[in-house]
Amino acid sequence: MKTTPSIPLMVILMMFPQIVETLYSPALPHIAAGFDVPLALAGQTLSIYFLAFAFGVVCWGILCDHLGRRRTMLLGLGLYGIAAFAALWAPSFQWLLAMRALSAFGAAVGSVVTQTMLRDSFDGTALAKVFAYMGMGIAISPVVGMLSGGLLTSLGGYPAVFFTLSLMAVLLYAVCLLRLPETRPATMQPLPLWALAKRLATDGNIWHNALLVAGFNVLLFSYYLQGPFVFQRLGLSTQAFGYSGIALAIGTLVGSAINKTLLQRGASQPRLLRLASLLALVGAVGVYLSETHLGFLLPMVLIVAAFGIAIPNxxxxxxxEYRDQAGAAGALFGLLYYLLIALGLAMVSLAEQLGGPLLITSLLLSLAIGRKQFVEMVR
Structure with a gap:
């Protein structure tokens, strides 16, 4: 009989990669000062994280089709824990970059294997509802990370952050060792990876969805990349940046409530995506116009709400269409959108501002969603 995984544990595993990254975000100015590197270079650690994360998604997604979901999850969490602990003792910025890349590679297991386990266990409307819970977790996790990271940085600088990341890895590994079931179908027969990759590469819907996932993630993570420096320019502390997560939590709750209500009323995915793109665009315009004072947090709430609506859908x-190879298909799909996220965040880090990148990204998302839905309407 197929074992259904615990939904709370699945939510925690989906939250894990974003918590560990955004917990690190408030420490960026301290890392720049501690290793005597420019702020822009310290910010590049975020794009490096996503680049390594993308290749981790491929590795763990393919392995979980061959080794099983549970064993792969434990391998990835173990690797993350080793890298996070090694980062605590980084003697140079280059060593820190290497350990950040390795930890990102390991943390990717929380994203791709968790999604694969959910696709093993649910389908149709049930899967959409479960992903709505995952979306709530994904949207809340950066808030948890920011608040915790701001407090830890103010108490013990970036070493306190790295120690906490190591401890989290140990605790989550122990929970999974005791509680995580195996969900891989017993009759599963993975097809050749090259054939699957070719099929995905020629699937227009895959490219469209990857661009949308990447775009909404760039909107969200632009704040975690540029936010600490915006607060610094406003003369506010790192801890204040961490507390700004409270405002984003409001956006998370609003977006989740809207998504849940509209799903229960039978709202279609195109309608929900149109709503999300509109909220993102209005929020981006607001941030662009108000970035020179703390009021920019109000339109950021709209962007977080848009993320909470769009991503689970x-x-x-x-x-x-790829349930027969859920792990490998999820891996290649994840590689595509995480590479796009890494590229987007690398460009955001060069901009050294928040409003402009948000405005450009939200406009591109609106155009992509509008064009796709117009094409489907006239067919």
Whole structure:
């Protein structure tokens, strides 16, 4: 009989990669000062994280089709823990970059294997509802990370952050060792990876969904990349940046409530994506116009709400045609959108501002969603 995984544990595993990254975000100015590197270079650690994360998604997604979901999850969490602990003793900025890349590679297991386990265990409307819970977790996790990271940085600088990351890895590994079931179908027969990759590469829907996932993530993570420096320019502390997560938590709750209500009323994915793109665009315009004072947090709430609406609806539908190879398909799909996220964040780090990148990204998302839905309407 197929074992259904615990939904709370699945939510925690989905939250894990974003918590560990955004917990690190408030420490960026301290890292720049501690290793005597420019702020822009310290910010590049975020794009490096996503680049390594993308290749981790491929590795763990393919392995979980061959080794099983549980064993792969434990391997990835173990690797993350080793890298996080090694970062605590980094003698140079180059060593820190290497350990950040390795930890990102390991943390990717929380994203791709968790999604694969959910696709093993649920389908149709049930899967959409489960992904709605995952979306709530994904949207809340950066808030948890920011608040914790701001407090830890103010108490013990970036070493306190790295120690906490190591401890989290140990605790989560122990919980999974005791509680995580195996969900891989017993009759599963993975097809050749090259054939699957070719099929995905020629699937227009895959490219469209990858662009949407990447775009909404760039909107969200631009804040965690540029936010500490915006607060610094406003003369505010790192801890204040961490507390700004409270405002984003409001956006998370609003977005989750809207998404849940509209799903219960039978709202379609196109309608929900149109709503998300509108909220993101209005929020981006607001941030662009108000970045020179703390009021920019109010329109950021709209962007977080848009993320909470869009991401679960995109992820729950993106791979419905690839259930026969859920792990490998999820890996290649994840590689595509994480590479796009890494590219987007690298460009954001060069901009050294927040409003401009948000405005450009939200406009591109609106155009992509509008064009796709117009094409489907006239067919």
């Amino acid at each position: 995109i992820l729950s539908q993106a791979l419905v």
